[in-house]
Amino acid sequence: MTVETSSSGDAGVRAGAGELAVAAAVGAGEAVLSRRFGSAITLVSPEHLVGSGPATVVRARVVSSSFALPRTLVVKHYPDQPEPGHGDPFAQEAVSYQLFTALAPDERMCPELLAHDGKDRVLVIEDLGRAPTLQDKLTTRDSRAAERALLSWARSLGRLHASTASREADFNALLRRLGGPARIEEPDLAARTAEVPPMLAELLGVTVPDAVHERLAAAVAQAKTAAFRAFSPAELSPDNNLVTGSGVRFLDFERGRVRTALVDAACLRLPFASCPDALALPAGMSEAMIAAWRAEVVSVWPSFADDTELAEQLTVSELLLVWLITREMLPRLDLTRHATPVSREAALVTWWRELAKHAGYARHTDVAEHATRVAAALGARLGPHADLAFYPAFR
Template identity: 60%
Template structure:
């Protein structure tokens, strides 16, 4: 018997981080700060922040500097060279922070980049201090505070899209320069909109559903998925995305939510991010559920920030259609990612991936059931069928647990 432990699996992004040297990170930071300001800068009292990605993340205090630097700084050090032909997390993060640092302070939705160096593969950023994350709010005991933080996150995501929608050429130029200096390709030629190329999702998932669940995908559902894939790879509605839209990658500050961790940052269709509001934290290693109505409120908050940029989204039917198609593609991708690993699972938990899949498919069935667009009734029926089959296998009555703040 195998128990569903998917909710507690460690993220592979953090593998090896414990072996990285704090001392090397501090030395690299001192070097790039000295190069940036033209004078020796000494950092002390280094504290390991235990980042979840490939970088060593350290908080350090400025001991001596002739310049008006913040008292403490955050260092992100990527040891070792970039690998040719592979996506370079350092290049993506450095290009992302450079893009935002060039914006006005009110449009900067992340800490300020103070110094960086491709040779040292290090970034030094402003330290917001010991602020709570969105995950802290969701896992706390105050439902009102959690709701406020979620709406702030959605608004901040809309502001991020609004301020970066016309900066794709700038971001790509920064990324090319950093990748060239790192002597490795940036891996950006492949569309990573939902983790793999959307065409791969539409090509592979129907066969998986047929083989693993004996569920046949109706033609209108194929059409909806193909429609989404074409939309997401087109040139419309493109803006910067952190990609890893996880609760612990966002700080709750007095000025609103601030985004962290741009190791996979890129410009892509903003509809991918907006669909994450409909399928909350679908790519998070440990997602839980939100209460009824919360996703709709988050979409409304995001929409209010971007409708002046993309007037099409002022039309309810247009926005709903785009979100529904993209939601389908996200859930197909999540199913392709998680279902094969659940083949031998029984006694599935309410915090694991089996429960997440059942909940996400049921949500899609509900959203499609409210649509009056031709073909969406088939999407609703397809989603309900998949949810029923998954629940029969891993349940019954399996639903994803709410975040603690809403229990």
């Protein structure tokens, strides 16, 4: 016999499951805090902070105790073990917070880690309050506030890189101590980029010249080099950044790792490109963000004081980023209808056009010409409105 449930019944089941997850997170948070401070600590008034990751995230109030704990804190509980062969988001987040908590407060671009436990898979971190996110700033109608927030984000990203540029060994040691691998393995970039030329040929009728293949090989090699390595949050979503009075602070390190900082810096040219709802920024904004980032990192990487050298390195990294995004997006796009200005189709056209422009500035003529052909082929299929719209703050 088939039993039908109403939508209200489904909602009730989901609510019940959510309440159980919150209770489990609170219990795990109380346990780790009690062990950390040697006395029972009670958390009350839990507020479920719903996110897209695997953790249950709860803001809770601390019942008065003799310890110098803040009035409220945030508990992140990872009840499920990672899938075999996949990274462990709990371990990566815990180690990321440990790395930053060991730094001086003015170098800490994230909340402070108060307690954690690998057995219970729980983190307790400082509550930065109800500050707006960078996404909030981009979706209001205040362009100046959005501009200030973006520049603060770029400066904070630079400070994050500068303060962790020599900390890869520390990160890996913390990861091993928590039972993780010796280091987080990067994806096979050569194999991934090799998937793109057949897509471009089949879907767009564009072939890739040998010179561009060589540029891609250089970009893959750059991503693997020991130069310019620093901690990266990996998920550079505007939702994961709080705009506080002390500057932008990063949240959610479930994919945190050490890699070349140029991957993140390329995202200043194609802001939030990995996000499904990424939109465009006005002319000059990306250049201002790169200048803000460079001001923070030039002390540890002096070669970036040279405009030509910086443009060269950023263009190589941007080329790799656009190819990896194309690998993910192009097979999923609908190339049979005209794109709207807020679609992923329009985003991909815009990012290829940006690559063509920046490659031209860096005198990578072969890349600029190829990127122009790809953008034109996309535009021919997607229609005259395949230009990515600005974020609401800049409309």
